[in-house]
């Protein structure tokens with residue numbers, strides 16, 4: 230428990246533990262504590278309250294400034310949603326469709342997961358709930374074909390935002406990662422003037438593997454933002470500090486539940502505060 | 507790997523002559539970091555390090571020509587002991603049907619593992635029925651039905667029924683009427699801190715008296731694995747654990763965390779999305795994986 234008392238080295242250990250318990254990881258934790266000690270000297274920090282506040286400030290700075298989703302009026306916007314299995318891609322797409330539909334945009338979603346059982350039915354239900362159009366093919370179809378059709382349908386129907394769902398895939402499966410590269414190339418080719426966001430969805434309960442996920446997905450496609458889901462649980466998702474530091478990919482959104490409204494913009498200050506709450 | 511790191515660390519220390527206990531303590535910091543980097547829970551790491559310290563500062567290390575490798579050998583052996591040690595066979599009912607209840611966080615892999623278990627146990631001579639108790643997730647029942655169709659194994663569901671314990675109860679009765687000796691119940695993903703949904707599981711448990719409550723845990727889970735395992739175990743008393751998505755490159759330290767904190771055996775691991783991708787858990791393989 231940190232209060233306004235003067236502190237000693239044991240407080241650094243306490244804070245180090247807190248960071249490790251929140252999945253910040255060994256390296257990023259070492260960096261933050263080293264930075265903390267350095268600034269404590271420079272800024273003559275004396276009480277434990279100030280120390281805690283300083284660490285929060287350093288964590289916030291590491292996360293960078295608030296970076297909203299990119300969206301441009303009067304053009305086709307394409308969001309490609311990717312990530313490993315079960316992290317919340319399909320549900321997040323439902324939430325995004327809801328947000329933009331409510332904001333007055335013409336939204337369409339594409340059922341790019343043609344592999345997993347009932348994947349397109351699941352997205353269909355979200356599309357209906359959000360009141361947006363859906364493009365899907367039969368199970369087992371080529372995902373590239375779905376994406377191709379969706380891009381053309383989006384253009385002909387003057388869609389403002391097309392959100393593409395993809396099958397969960399582990400980043401160490403090279404054939405699946407290559408498939409993702411192919412989907413990206415189709416978007417580039419069929420909608421060269423579209424604004425693109427490639428959103429990597431990461432589950433807040435994930436440990437150090439999330440950093441590897443960010444590294445590997447970013448090698449295949451230009452990941453432009455991260456969605457951190459399931460923050461309504463007890464996991465804090467501290468791994469995003471390591472991702473921000475190492476990969477410099479902005480965290481743009483957080484998932485805080487299973488309903489359409491459970492999506493928030495990522496606020497680095499709020500997140501840093503929650504880490505040390 | 508860890509062996510080399512330890513050798514290097516100890517070489518530095520040993521430069522000044524015979525290794526001391528203090529030197530070993532410093533070397534154990536390397537082990538601590540390796541386990542943390544593998545997602546083993548901090549408290550579990552602490553307990554583990556203090557448990558092996560006695561062996562690590564004993565003669566087998568201090569007198570060894572390769573103390574670093576010796577420490578790794580001890581760590582590996584102790585990890586295997588911790589991860590294994592209990593039988594990981596499924597408890598079958600003396601009077602059928604055997605009821606298996608799959609529980610866990612959202613997206614852990616319960617529905618897929620339900621299908622895999624159905625296929626595996628049918629291969630072992632069982633006559634299974636799958637029961638769809640996820641009434642919340644869009645197309646959850648269809649997902650399980652699709653898997654059942656693939657396997658030609660029936661799926662019991664009560665579309666529109668929101669009382670999950672009732673679905674489970676009727677599913678079990680249906681199995682008994684059909685002479686099926688195995689009931690596998692898939693449930694909705696839920697947060698361990700969601701009191702209403704945890705109560706729902708208790709109601710299901712009361713209604714069907716499962717022979718195995720299996721906690722399904724995503725193999726890439728981090729420090730939170732301890733909270734989750736503890737909560738599910740306190741609420742239901744789990745009988746076993748299934749770690750999923752171990753076909754990925756996650757180190758899988760969560761396996762050690764959940765085993766250490768619940769004492770319950772890890773029975774299976776999921777190693778792919780296909781319905782045949784289920785393996786029996788091997789402590790020695792997991793120990794090697796965690797140590798990287």
Ligand SMILES: Nc1nc2c(ncn2[C@@H]2O[C@H](COP(=O)(O)OP(=O)(O)OP(=O)(O)O)[C@@H](O)[C@H]2O)c(=O)[nH]1
Nearest residue numbers: 314315316317318319320397459484485486612613
């Ligand atoms: N508590 C909580 N659950 C979530 C959140 N986002 C998604 N989920 C749940 O996580 C589970 C998986 O969500 P999906 O949207 O199917 O995940 P996915 O990444 O599309 O999964 P695959 O397509 O199978 O790879 C579902 O039960 C969702 O309701 C969140 O922010 N909080």
Ligand SMILES: Nc1nc2c(ncn2[C@@H]2O[C@H](COP(=O)(O)OP(=O)(O)OP(=O)(O)O)[C@@H](O)[C@H]2O)c(=O)[nH]1
Nearest residue numbers: 314315612613614615616617618695751776777778
């Ligand atoms: N690579 C891999 N993927 C898996 C494994 N087990 C399940 N999956 C995938 O993980 C995702 C989630 O699996 P589900 O079975 O829907 O998970 P769930 O726990 O039932 O999800 P909820 O019902 O939403 O809580 C799907 O994409 C599955 O195909 C596994 O062992 N390896």
Ligand SMILES: [Mg+2]
Nearest residue numbers: 318319342397
């Ligand atoms: Mg999906």
Ligand SMILES: [Mg+2]
Nearest residue numbers: 616617640646
């Ligand atoms: Mg499920």
